[in-house]
Amino acid sequence: MTTMVIVFLMCGAASVACAQAKPAPSAPAGAATPAPQGVASQWLTYDPATNTATFKLVAGAPGAKSPFNFDGYTDGGAALLVPPKTKVVINFVNEDGTPHSAEIIADKDPMPNMAGDPAIPAAYTKDVTQGLPQFGKDVMSFTAPDQGSYRIFCGVPGHGLSGMWIRFRVDPGAKAASFGPTKQ
Numbered sequence: 001m002t003t004m005v006i007v008f009l010m011c012g013a014a015s016v017a018c019a020q021a022k023p024a025p026s027a028p029a030g031a032a033t034p035a036p037q038g039v040a041s042q043w044l045t046y047d048p049a050t051n052t053a054t055f056k057l058v059a060g061a062p063g064a065k066s067p068f069n070f071d072g073y074t075d076g077g078a079a080l081l082v083p084p085k086t087k088v089v090i091n092f093v094n095e096d097g098t099p100h101s102a103e104i105i106a107d108k109d110p111m112p113n114m115a116g117d118p119a120i121p122a123a124y125t126k127d128v129t130q131g132l133p134q135f136g137k138d139v140m141s142f143t144a145p146d147q148g149s150y151r152i153f154c155g156v157p158g159h160g161l162s163g164m165w166i167r168f169r170v171d172p173g174a175k176a177a178s179f180g181p182t183k184q
């Protein structure tokens with residue numbers, strides 16, 4: 001209650017700041033979700049017992065604004081987040097008619113034009129520069145480092161620069177892997 005009183009007092013002076021100071025609405029009673037024991041979605045499964053994240057990475061997923069997408073996202077519009085030392089298994093498939101690949105690179109600009117050395121050992125598909133043909137598949141398996149921000153980008157020349165990349169983060173505070181959009 002003390003906090004509420006202070007908020008009200010501050011509100012009189014600066015209503016704009018107040019709007020941001022208001023606590024978020026609490027969830028309805030009974031809506032609280034238990035702590036996740038694991039994660040399972042269309043794209044990602046996470047097993048906390050083995051700290052293993054299995055991620056489906058679709059190049060050229062249908063229905064996106066551009067065929068140069070991963071799982072429907074472009075330009076860093078989604079992020080795969082994992083705890084430290086996660087065993088990451090990325091099942092890559094190209095559903096587009098244009099050849100595509102995937103590689104984990106550093107999260108920094110300028111975006112390279114094409115694939116080079118991966119930022120994490122073994123974190124790249126075969127044919128990383130020429131791309132895999134339509135319905136081509138490969139599996140990237142690697143162990144995440146302790147922390148860091150990376151990008152998953154297509155290594156075919158020009159594709160990353162055209163927006164074909166999403167984010168990959170290793171978060172020391174994460175208790176489970178997650179995947180979702182990065183923009184509101």
Ligand SMILES: [Cu+2]
Pocket residue numbers: 068099100101131154155156159160164
């Ligand atoms: Cu591509």
